Amino acid sequence: MVRRAAASKLGEFAKVLELDSVKSEIVPLFANLASDEQDSVRLLAVEACVSIAQLLSQDDLEALVMPTLRQAAEDKSWRVRYMVADKFSELQKAVGPKITLNDLIPAFQNLLKDCEAEVRAAAAHKVKELCENLPSEGRETIIMNQILPYIKELVSDTNQHVKSALASVIMGLSTILGKENTIEHLLPLFLAQLKDECPEVRLNIISNLDCVNEVIGIRQLSQSLLPAIVELAEDAKWRVRLAIIEYMPLLAGQLGVEFFDEKLNSLCMAWLVDHVYAIREAATSNLMKLVQKFGTEWAQNTIVPKVLVMANDPNYLHRMTTLFCINALSEACGQEITTKQMLPIVLKMAGDQVANVRFNVAKSLQKIGPILDTEALQEEVKPILQKLGQDEDVDVKYFAQEAISVVAQRLRKLDFPVKDSEEPSALGADKNHFRRSRGPGEDSGKGPAYQLHVNTRDTLA
Template identity: 85%
Template structure:
């Protein structure tokens, strides 16, 4: 070929033995040693011509080893070399020999100049597709591992761009190793390496299995987004340019479980964004995706978002919360899924700190009522547990007008766990609103239940007295509650009577001596002679504990 015949005007340049078969390599050596950068660059650009002249075997055995051993030059020359090698597979004998191109590219992937490394990685990514799965694990994956664990940060940054191209065709065992290397780079000591890993996070996530995305990628993303050293070292642009797009992809993933896992991390991500321009990033880059998730078709996604979205109000401030978040909160309070409504209500304290709960009160009420009457008793139980929090935020007037009746209705729920929770709820409300409120609002309604035809409701009266007595104090207990308890000692149902004995034992320490000796003792003595063995037992126990014998 012309490329091989042309240089024959200078025979023996390869070492003076006159062997023309070595001549192209000899010429290349001379040209790469020339002081003229342009000449060296031109030599690299005609590598494919030289390789064609040498043939595939000599290209593999002579040209590539020479290039690998002599990688030192101006960045422009190295850049050209990295680009050339990406298209060399056919010149070394096809895919079966593609691995022969890895050594020089591996060296180029570790040089100091970023553009050279990037071009070497680009060529490596291209060549990876030409490996068979067996060759990939035998040659390409070990290269990635060497780069990932290299001493120089340049090596480790280059590795970040190679994980996604080798992962899909690797075996399960090798996949686990690849994920481990990627995790290590995400927490590398050098910020530049962590940045490189962050920039490839979304790309890597796309080739991972669903479970790995949920358990590994989403937490890695959150850690990188909150990496203060990373932010200080390379500035907020990295988060905006690399991490945010990756997170957006996770929020729009086709798998609901990935969207749910990402949604659950929204608050954590936002609060760890760089403080400079954070509000604008959230409003412009995150909220559009959140708005879509509010109406997601999957209830787990909506529920995950509802559990954290209220926390954004403290990050965005009053004006942004009212303008951007409030409409979302109101939509979620009307969601058909009770868990979504419940998660919003359970985090109201965040919004209360920023805009006050009155902004939500009109939409809150219907949502609370629906949850309070939900067919699933665990949903009803959950809203009861949040009632003291709501009461404190909404205030006593709103509570008495809108929610008091709900709290009383729970006392006669057909599920015992609800009645028990409702009793504890009353005690917490008294602690919040005070004894005067209890005396005027709660106690009279509780005591009326002592005459309820249903003995379970009559027993609830006793349970409420047990819970309220300490919070209400001696005077209210003695004057209002004790007479009702004593009267119930004559109840026809034995279960009620032995609960009377237990109640007297409970409230006894609150009463004064006169009440104990003059009122409680005679009733307990009578119950101690009851025909029912359980009533006798609890009455005698109360007498013993209260030292009334």
């Protein structure tokens, strides 16, 4: 434990010493710790290697550090080899391009075909960074001849974590290798990963499509993308379904509105009736992002009619999803579509037999209130809220009061006449409190008879 603590601080300590002291004192200590009998000490020496290598010249590196680093890359303990793979990009920058080509590339090849899956996965994660950090002159040749053959083997690795790690970075190689190499060498690998049995592999490929889109365009992948997307969209694990929903706006933007309407629109609508609430919620948010991307005209023709049909669904959860969608879409669609198409459905649902739906109607009217014009607020919204304010369910009453408060404030801002009883301070008060808060005729010009006849409905109005 003491040696471990020393090994963890060795690199920091070396940075504050003179170069001669580093060579004479620290390097021998580093070599000694890197040969320690405990692998937990040896793996920390790898971390110290990064800091020490940055301080030395190329000749000193070759003579003093590289023998130890080569030894660590082939260590009998997989934990030490894992640490070398995990710190590979930092080591590559510290030792420079010459040593990278002579020593680190062969070491990296061995790590990519290591017998331990954890080591292969750590190395696979570093593929893109390694390639990016290679010198621009000759980079393409090095990748094609010395890295790509090993990557091809990892695509069909037996361990799903290795394949998943590779899938998260392999798309980034397309920007480094260019269009021709991507189409000829990388595209077959992408297509194979899109058909992989592991959903995480397919998901990682789909989540990085923007890299390939910049180089070869998404059409090259579209026919293979579709089956992979459909499988992920219907995966038994809800977290996988959730992840693909989050990438749908990105996919829609890259594939275009025609492809989306033809192939993916039905998937987005199916998510709205998923049995998991988190999926329905994400699907609602997804629709809003799609409307922002494709425009209100597309929404009016394609999305809004399908959402509004759900208002008649026998399942009350699906009817509530309609309200959630209206809440999300109203801002993106604007006043005209909200008033003409969405508002009538919300008002109709105020008579729903399920209390949860009714109080969500009140919440929806509160949400879309700022988007509606004053006439709709006064003539259509307020009467429905007044009716809900007399509902037998206490939660419906409560949310109706909240909504009326917001509507009254909006009407007042627009210089629309509002009764004093519609002030937020009066809402929810009982009759006695209302009488105590106002004297006979105070502010209103009305006498005691007015106060005596204030009923619950007036208070909630």
